[in-house]
Amino acid sequence: MVEVVQKLCEDMMLSLRKVEVDIKKNINDLLLEHRHLERDHVRGSILDWITPFEYSRQQNETISKRQPGTCQWFLDSLEFQKWIKSDGQTLFCPGIPGAGKTVLVSVVVDSLIALFRSDETIGIAYVYCDFRKTHEQTAKDILASLLRQLAYGQSYLPASVISLHDMHRAQGSLPSFEELLTTFRSVAALFSKIFVVIDAIDEMSMACRYKLIPEILDQQYKVNIFVTSRYIPDIVQEFKGSTALEIRASNPDVESYIETHIKSLPCFDDWSPKLHEEVKTHISTAVDGMFLLAHIYLKSIEDKITNKAVRRAMIQFKAPKLPPSESKKCELFDEIYNQTMERVNGQKAGFREFAVKILS
Structure with missing residues (x-):
C-alpha cells in the first residue's frame, strides 16, 4: 500500500514538473511576443516620426491597374537588365503623357521587391511625385521618405536612426535636411546596393530636384536611380549622359x-x-x-x-x-x-x- 502511494506521489510530481515546464515556456513565449510587439511599436513610432508619408498604398493601387502581361518588354530590355546588374547607374525613362509611365514604375518597383525580397543587403526605395503635393514633397520630405524606406528594410532599426530620434525627442525638435542626409548616408552604407525609383520627376520642384538628386547619386553608396519624366527639355538635358529608354505603350x-x-x-x-x-x-x-x-x-x-x-x-x-x-x-x-x-x-x-x- 505504501509503495502504491509512493508511486502515485512520484507520478504526480512528474506531472507537476511537466506542467511547470510548460507554464514557464508559455510565459517565456508570451514575454518574447510582448517584447517583439513592443519593439515593433517603438520601431513604427520612430519610422512615423521620420515621416508619416508612405507610398506603399499608391504602389499597391497602381500595380493593380496593370493589364496582365503588359510591360514585360521593358523588364526584358537590355537597358533595364543592365541597370539592375550594374552599380551606380542611372536609367532615365522619358515618355509622353498617358503612355503608362506610372503603371510601369509600379511594375519596376514590384519586380525589384520580388527579385531582392530575401536579400537584406539590397535597399529599395521609391517616390511617386505629384505636382499637387509639392507642399509635402520638398527635398527634406522626399529624403525623409527614402530614409524611412531604407531603415524599414533592415531587421532592426539602424543605430543612427535611433540616435537621431532620441536626440530630437529630448529637445522636442525635428531634424534638419542636413541631419537627415547624414543619417541617410549612414543607413545607405549598410547596404551593398540601393535602388531608388522616382516617378514623374518633372512634377518635382526644380529647387527640390537640384538639391536632392546629386545627394542621392553619391557614387560612394552604389545607388542605382530610375527616373521617369515627360519630355521636358531641361530635364532631358539634365540626364543627357545617362542611359535612356523611352516609355511608350508597345x-x-x-x-x-x-x-x-x-x-x-x-x-x-x-x-x-x-x-x-x-x-x-x-x-x-x-x-x-x-x-x-x-x-x-x-x-x-x-x-x-x-x-x-x-x-x-x-x-x-x-x-x-x-x-x-x-x-x-x-x-x-x-x-x-x-x-x-x-x-x-x-x-x-x-x-x-x-x-x-x-x-x-
Whole structure:
C-alpha cells in the first residue's frame, strides 16, 4: 500500500514538473511576443516620426491597374537588365503623357521587391511625385521618405536612426535636411546596393530636384536611380549622359488593353468580327504609345450604334508624325497633350476627372 502511494506521489510530481515546464515556456513565449510587439511599436513610432508619408498604398493601387502581361518588354530590355546588374547607374525613362509611365514604375518597383525580397543587403526605395503635393514633397520630405524606406528594410532599426530620434525627442525638435542626409548616408552604407525609383520627376520642384538628386547619386553608396519624366527639355538635358529608354505603350500591350476593354462597349455584341479587328488595329496604330488615348478613343465610340457610325468616328483617329529633333518632339508632345486634354474635356464628368488625374 505504501509503495502504491509512493508511486502515485512520484507520478504526480512528474506531472507537476511537466506542467511547470510548460507554464514557464508559455510565459517565456508570451514575454518574447510582448517584447517583439513592443519593439515593433517603438520601431513604427520612430519610422512615423521620420515621416508619416508612405507610398506603399499608391504602389499597391497602381500595380493593380496593370493589364496582365503588359510591360514585360521593358523588364526584358537590355537597358533595364543592365541597370539592375550594374552599380551606380542611372536609367532615365522619358515618355509622353498617358503612355503608362506610372503603371510601369509600379511594375519596376514590384519586380525589384520580388527579385531582392530575401536579400537584406539590397535597399529599395521609391517616390511617386505629384505636382499637387509639392507642399509635402520638398527635398527634406522626399529624403525623409527614402530614409524611412531604407531603415524599414533592415531587421532592426539602424543605430543612427535611433540616435537621431532620441536626440530630437529630448529637445522636442525635428531634424534638419542636413541631419537627415547624414543619417541617410549612414543607413545607405549598410547596404551593398540601393535602388531608388522616382516617378514623374518633372512634377518635382526644380529647387527640390537640384538639391536632392546629386545627394542621392553619391557614387560612394552604389545607388542605382530610375527616373521617369515627360519630355521636358531641361530635364532631358539634365540626364543627357545617362542611359535612356523611352516609355511608350508597345503595340502588343495596347492591343491587350483594347481587347480587354472593348468587350465592355454597349454595342460590342452587335459588331461583326471584321469590325472588331478594324477597331483594335486602327486604335492601336493611332494612339502611338498612349494608353490613355486608347481609353479616350474607346469612350468616343461607346455611343455609336451602327457599324457605319463606328467607322466614321475612327476616321478622326490619327497617329502623329514625330520630328527628328528632341526639342521639336517636346513641342509635339505638348501639342498632343493639349489635344488629348481637349478630348478629355468633352467626356462625361466622372471620366473627365479620372483622365485629368492621370494626365496631370
